[in-house]
Amino acid sequence: MESAIDTHLKCARTLSRRVPDEYETPFPMFVAGADESLSQVVMAYLGVQYADSPERPAALTALRQIDSSFEVPDGPVSHDMTDHVDNQDHHNLVVVGYWADPAACRRWLHSDAVNGWWSSDERLNEGLGYFREIVAPRVDQYETLYAFTEDFPGVGGLMGKTSGEISEHRYWGSMRDRIPLSQTDWMEPSNHIVVVSGDPGAGGRVVVRGHDNIALIRSGQDWRTTGDEERSLYLVEILPSLEAGMDFLRDNGETLGCYSNRFVRSIDIDGNPLDESYNIGHWRSLAQLERWAESHPTHLRIFVTFFNVVEGLEKLRLYHEVSVSDAIPP
Structure with missing residues (x-):
């Protein structure tokens, strides 16, 4: 041990x-x-959002553009892609990239190929939404x-x-x-989220700066290699309580200190679902995430359900990562 x-x-x-x-x-x-x-990593969530199914082909084209941009110099070490519906019934395709070198990520973001595409006026007139959420713990x-x-x-x-x-x-x-x-540190939050530029109510480009010690959790389930019995155990016994808890945080998490919660399904480059999912949650503080985990009925149901069936799990891959990070200076 x-x-x-x-x-x-x-x-x-x-x-x-x-x-x-x-x-x-x-x-x-x-x-x-x-x-x-x-010494430091970068986690970048790069998203394309659309309202209705007719826009999905255009959104997938944008997803592929983001994916292909990772091939230019200083792209991420690894990445994956997901799909989910948010609490306003909008569909979101997200590419998640991981860098082992923040300087390489900055070079990538500011390269002509990457910055030129994200900064183009075309992004404002396509009928799609775009977002980038980047932390560097x-x-x-x-x-x-x-x-x-x-x-x-x-x-x-x-x-x-x-x-x-x-x-x-x-x-x-x-x-x-x-x-x-x-x-040595309680990792308590300081200050609040700040709109640096733009107007969220008016649309267009908006830049938001976080505060110190925002907590980010990614908690995943991969059942791609499970057999029929174990797959059924996950889909029938575990998944319903997991979805209920994640939907609660998606729709009501703000009252508990959860800024946003997304239960996402992994996809391939064509948008086809894979047998893997994970939760992406942003919290005001690690302490508020802990309080939900330790005491809220929605999480306790997940916790109890899992430990009731854990002995029957052999190939289900479960994991999570949790980080806090410093706010980008003004």
């Missing part, structure tokens, strides 16, 4: 863990690790958790290493305890 916090990220704790040092986990879980050369500002040890999705895909069995899981507060910064 080892700590989820890599050796080079450990320091003298001024804030204690939620469990005693002799705590023993009931089953194995793992985290991704990286060598000391990795340092390695001490995020954690991962996997029920498997290879082919990590998301940020784990660019980290390069796999831990042994870790001790910080299966108790309330373990998510926080896996984030290296939690050793």
